[in-house]
Amino acid sequence: MQQWENIDPDAPIYFTGEPREEIDQNWHTLLNDMNSRIPSSVMEELGRVDEGIRFPDGTYFGNLMKNIYHELHPAYYHLDRFTETERAEHQDHIEHCLHMLKEAIMCQADPTLVTMKWSNSRAVPIGNLTSPHECVNWDSLMEWVKPNSIDVFENGVLVHPNLGPVYLDGEFVQRNGSR
Secondary structure, eight states, X not given: OEEEEOOOTTSXXXXXXXOOHHHHHHHHHHHTTOEEEEOHHHHHHXXXXXXXXXXXXXXXXXXXXXXXXXXXXXXXXXXXXXXXXXXXXXXXXXXXXXXXXXXXXXXXXOXXXXXXXXXXXXXXXXXXXXXXXXXXXXXXXXXXHHHHBOOTTSTTTSEETTTEESEETTEEOOOTTOO
8 A cells, every 4th residue: 555656846735725615615524534434343453343333234433543633633623713712622632733733744754865955936945845754645545535534413323322323413512511
C-alpha cells in the first residue's frame, strides 16, 4: 500500500482558502468514511474482542482515526467562523486534536530532506519539494475504507448496552449533563 511520489508544489489546493461551500464539501467527502465495521477476525488478531463494540451482524465498531482521520479533521477547523460561545465550548476538543496532530507528526515524521533553492520572485530561499518520499496509496486505502464505513449517527446503529442509543435523528442524546 506504500508508494513513492514527489510533492507537486503547484498542484491545485482543494481544501484551503477563504471558507466556501466547495471547500466544505471537499472536507466532508474526505472525512465522511471515518467510522468502519471491523471484521471479527481482525478483532481476534488484535486481541480486542472482549472490549470491542459488537454490531448485530458480528462486525465491530472502529475507525482509522488515530492514524488518518484524527490527524485530518483539525486541519478543517475554521475558528474564524466560530462564535465566542462556540469557541469556548469546543476549546478542549480543539486543544486535544492539535496535541494529537503534533504527536502524530512527531511519531511518523517524514525524514525526507527538503533542499532549499532561490526563487526568482522572493529574496528568501524556498523549499524544493520535489524530493521523492514514501506515501500511503490513498486510493488503495479507500478501497477498504469505503465499503466498510458506517454512519454511526443513523438511528439504532450505536447503542450503549446500559444507556441506550447514543444518537437520535443525528443528534447526540444528552444524559445527566454529559457531552
